[in-house]
Amino acid sequence: MDLLLSTNFLHNLVTTFGSQTFWIKALELILSLSILVFIHELGHYMWARIFGIKVNKFYLFFNPSLTLWKWKPKNHKHAFMVRASNAKITDEEGNEYEDEDEKEDAKLPSNYKATWRDTEYGLGWLPLGGYCAIDGMVDETQSAEKLKRPVKDFEFRSKPAWKRLMVMIGGVLNNFLLALVIYAGIVLAYGEEFIPMQNATSGYEFSPSAHKIGFVDGDIPLSADGKKLEFLDGKAMQAMVEAKQVQVLRNGSDTVVINIPDKYLFTVNKEMEDGRNFIMLRTPVVxxxxxxxxxxxxxxxxxxxxxxxxxxxxxxxxxxxxxxxxxxxxxxxxxxxxxxxxxxxxxxxxxxxxxxxxxxxxxxxFYKTITKHYNIVECVPRGIKLGVDQMVSYVKSLRLIFTKEGAQSLGSFGAIGNLFPEKWDWQYFWSITAFLSIILAVMNILPIPILDGGYVLFLLVEIIFRKKPSMKFMNVALRIGLWFIILLMAYAIGNDVYRFLIK
The missing domain is CATH 2.30.42.10 (PDZ domain)
Incomplete structure (x- = not known):
């Protein structure tokens, strides 16, 4: 049994990593994550700089043990392939520092005006994320000794809670805005395909309340109070539930008139709150x-x-x-x-x-479609609508994670990479990148210490109760959050390995 499992694992390993499809998807994933991480960290960086907070480091990709490239404009220094050193630096007074940057930082006067030139910009080698090290922020990038020193005006911890809150939600805001921009760009460049109501030859599916008033799964709505229904969108659905009569095509040949009860809209709204749509496209299993x-x-x-x-x-x-x-x-x-x-x-x-x-x-x-084109003004509200709808849909789906099936479906980079097409397709690439940007925004705002949402939660508590959580509490909470994320990632990666290489 063990030999069979090992042989199967090796076969799947060679098949997966030796295929052209794998490398195309891997490249798409890395490019997409690079864009998303850069925009996310740029959000933190921008708000920090707006409020005069010094940013120590801005890195694309993680750099444990090795930095591929780094540049610090203030010192006119740049270097390639820099190995990390664990040796601490001591000044003439016996104070210990993590590195030369921290030593220089300690000498700066409290009223020092930080600029973009104070930041070290770099490229790591591990394409699993990135980071923006903000001076004076309690996180994994700051040494405990540094945070014990007197607070200076250019540090994160010296700023009012509302400014710190804006810095923390900056990354999430940027990711959501990026998704809206991408969706708007997609409909501007490619247009949007729609299925005319009558072209959906398999018909539509209806909610339980719709069944009660006479709709049958497979019906094709034709008109509402005599007005032709063009596409299945919010406008068409509203017209149907507010109409007195809806005409449908049934069984491909029969025309049936359905009487809509008075105030039926309230019934539909209640069903939607429970997660049931009044009407959905009947999707054949292809x-x-x-x-x-x-x-x-x-x-x-x-x-x-x-x-x-x-x-x-x-x-x-x-x-x-x-x-x-x-x-x-x-x-x-x-x-x-x-x-x-x-x-x-x-x-x-x-x-x-x-x-x-x-x-x-x-x-x-497999349905005959028409393409609707948007000009540069029309694409903006459409992009916003698509982004908001995608975010609402994803937030609603999060509850499934807490089911047995949802837990089994969790995946990491393997599952994400598999979303991308086997052949390079820019429209598909940008569509998936916009979706991932929304996922990154939603996941980062979850109230888990170490994530942006954890810091937001602490700041909201501070604003409401007018008292900062203690440094000891923050450090303990961050450690717990870090281990939770590590264990969650390990579980997700394990699911990927089992799904793609063992099963």
Whole structure:
């Protein structure tokens, strides 16, 4: 058994790292993270400089033991391939310092006016993030001895709580704004594809309250109070729930009129608060690509396969399909597949979380669409709408992390890298980068010590109760937060290793 596991691991390792697809995705991931980390840390840097706070270091990528390049404008010094030294520096009075920069810092007068030239800019070798070392901030970049010294005017800790709060949320703000800018840029450069209401030939799915008043899954809405419905968007949905009558196409040929109850809008709003949408596009189950070493790959499913039944039960939509997988989790079940012009049956193992492991094809690829183009003025509100909707959707999905299935789906850089396409596609790249920017903003604002949200929480407590948390409390909280993040990352990386190399 152990030999079999080792052989399987080595085979998957060679297959994964030896493929061109891996290196393309890795390059896309590194480029995307570089942009996101730079913009995030720039947010902290900008607000610190606005408030006259000295920034000691600004680094893209981490630099444990080795720095690829560093530059300090104040001293006109730059260097390549610099190894870190653990040796402490002592001055003539016997005071110990971490490095020459800290020694120089100690000599600066309290009223010193810090500039951008005081910062050391650098490039690390570990592309897992970056950092902005802000003078006088209680974090992992500051020595305990330094924070015991008298507070100086240019330090973070000398500033009012509201200024420190702005410095801490600067990174999150930048990431969210970056997402809005990218979404606006995408619709400006490429336009936006829409599926006209009548072109969604598989129809739509409706909420329980919609079923009660006469809608049937598969219906295609045609008009609301006689006005034609063009696309499924917020405007069309509002028109339907506020109308007196909605006309739908049923079974591809029958026209049915549905009477909408008075004040039905309030019922729909209540359902939406509970996470149920009044109407959703009915998405056929079409495979885009399979995930390594999971049931879909083992069943030899291919790009373009249309899955129409699970264990003999028809699956006209993805929602019905996922429900059937959950009902058969941990089993090997027959799938009915339409492949090209043929209908075939394949046996596929469903894992214990009710997953087959494939990426669903975008409905735009198999429904006839039209492209809407935006000018430079129109793209701004559209970009904002797309970014806000994506953020709200992601925040709502966070609750799933606390389920067994959600915990099993957690991943690190392997899972993130797998989001990118196998072939370089700039539109897809920027779309994923915008999504990751929102994820980075949301995750960083979580109230966990060591993350931006942890500092924000402490600052809000200080503002409300007008008392700073003690240095001892802050250090203990940061250590706990650091270990929590390390353990969480270890778990996520373990999931990636198991998912891509072992399973």
């Amino acid at each position: 495979v885009d690509k399979t995930m390594p070493n999971m049931g879909a790959e083992k069943a030899h499913l291919r790009h373009g396969d249309h899955l129409i039944a699970v264990n003999g039960v028809a699956t006209p939509s993805f929602n019905v399909f996922t429900a059937q997988l959950l009902a058969n989790k941990g089993k090997t079940v027959p799938l009915t597949v339409v492949r090209n012009a043929d209908t075939v049956t394949v046996d596929a193992p469903v894992d214990n979380a009710g997953k087959l492991g494939f990426q669903l094809a975008n409905p735009i690829t």
